[in-house]
Amino acid sequence: MRDDGALMAETGGSDRTGPVIEASGLGLTFQTADGPVRALTGVDLAIGRGEFVSFIGPSGCGKTTFLRCVAALEEPTEGRLSVNGMSADAARRARAYGYVFQAAGLYPWRTIAGNVQLPLEIMGYPKAERAERVRKVLELVELSGFGNKFPWQLSGGMQQRASIARALAFDADILLMDEPFGALDEIVRDRLNEELLKLWNRTGKTILFVTHSIPEAVYLSTRIVVMSPRPGRITDVIESPLPRERPLEIRDSREFLEIAHRVREGLRAGHAYEV
C-alpha cells in the first residue's frame, strides 16, 4: 500500500465529503438513422461514498447508458455530471473507477494473473508491486491458485470473478458493474452476490450495479434506482432498511419482500402506459 497516498490524491481524495457521483438534469440523446433516440432524460441523483446503488429496469431504460456516462464511455448531451468532484472524463483519466462488463472479456492469450495485471501494466505499476496486488485481489475473489490458468480453463463464474479482480487490482474507490452476473445460472449468481457483499464490506468501495433481477437488486443494495424506458428515466429511488450484514436467508424476511414488492410496483408503473 505504498503508493496509495499519491494515487488517492490523484483520484480526488478519499476524505472528501459530499456525493461521489452527482447528476443533475442528465440526459443523453443518440442521433440514429431513424431520428433522435432519447436514451436518458432528467436524471437527478447523488451517490455518497460507500453506497451500494442498484439500477433496475427493463431493457432500453437507460441503466447501462447512465453507467457508461459515469465511466465517460458515453458523453451526456444535457445536464451536469460530476464524479469525485470532477468531470466524468477527468475522472476516467484519473482512473477513478473499475468497470466490470456483462461479459468477463478476459484476454484469451493471458493467464488469469496476466489478465488481472493488465490495468497495472498500463498504469505503470512497478513489477514487484504488480505481483503483490495480483496475489491480493485473486485472494479477495477466492481465485488463489488459479493465477497460472488460462481463461478457457475456468468456468463462467470464475471468469467473471477474475474480471472483478481485474477491476479491483488498482486503487479506484468506485466500482461500476454492468449486469456482471447476467449470464450466470441462479446458483452461481447467489454465491457471487454473497461474495460481492462481503467484498464491499471489506473494501468500502462505492458500487454502482446494473441488473434486471429484482431479488439481486434488493439483496445487494443500500439504494435501488428503478428506471423505465422511452425515454429512459428514473421513476423511483428506494432506500433499503436492510442491515449491512445480509445472509442469503434475509431474502425470506418480510422487509425484503416488501422492498421487492415496491420495486415490482415501480417497474409496473413505468410500463403502465404501454399496456
Next chain:
Amino acid sequence: MRSFLPVLTVVSAIVAIWYGACVWLNAAWTRDQAARAGEEAGFAEILAGSFSQERPVLPAPHQVAAELWDATVAEELFGRRGIVRTGTLSNRSLVYHAWVTLSATLLGFAFGAGLGILLAVGIVHNRAMDMSVMPWAIASQTIPILAIAPMIIVVLNSVGLSGLIPKAIISAYLSFFPVVVGMVKGLRSPDAIQLDLLRTYNAGRGATFWKLRLPASMPFLFASLKVGAAASLVGAIVGELPTGAVAGLGARLLTGSYYGQTVQIWAALFAAAIVAAGLVGLIGWVERRTLARMGMAR
C-alpha cells in the same frame, strides 16, 4: 496415424487417375510410330509406350519421380558437377535451382509481409490511410503479374538492379496483399467490450496496440502468412521467366518448354510444390508454437 489410411487412399486414387490419363494422352504417339512402321500397335505396346516416352504429353508418375531423384540426389552425389565432386551445388540440379528461387522467395516474402503488416497498422490507425490505401492495394492485385513482372525487371535493370532483388520485389508485390487484408481484419478483431475496457484504464493507442490489437491479430497473421508465402513463391518463379532463363525453378520451366522436356517441367513443378509445402509447413509450425505459448491452442 488414424488419417494414414484415408490419405493413402486419396493418393492412390490420384496416382491411378494419373496413370490412366497417361495412356489416354500418350497412346496417339505410340499408334503414330506403329503406323509409320506399317504395323498395328497392340494394347501391351500402347501401355508400355505410354509410360516410357522421352517427351510424353503427360509424363507418368514414376518418370517424374525418377527425374526428381536424378536431378537432386543423384546429380549432387554422383554427378560430375555435384557437390561431392566440386564442393558446390551443380547448376544442373533442382536443389540448386530451387535454392535460387527460394532465396528470392524468402527475401520477397520478408519484404511483402513486413510491408503488409506496416500498411495494416497504418490503415487501422489512420483514417486517411484507411480510405486511400486499400483501393490501391486491391487495384495492384487486379493487374496480371505476368504483364507487370517484365516491366519491373526492365525498370530495375536500368537503375542497375538485377538478379535477386527484382525477383524479390515481384515476390513481395504478390505476397503483401493477403498480409494486409488478414492483418487489418486481425487488428480490428477486438470487440467493443475489450476496447471499452482499455478506455476505462485510460490506455493510449500504443498500449491498445501492443496489449490488445497485436496479440488478437496473431491467428489472422499466420493464416495470411501462409497464403502470402505461396504467393511469394509464384512471384519469384514468374520473376525468373523474363530474365532469359538463367537460373531458378522458373528457368527450368522455361528451358523445359523450349526443348519440349515435359518430364523436366513436371519435375520442376513438383520441386516448386515441395518448396511451397515446406514454407507453409514451417509457418504452420511457428504458428502452433506461438499460439500454444499464448495459451490459444487447445
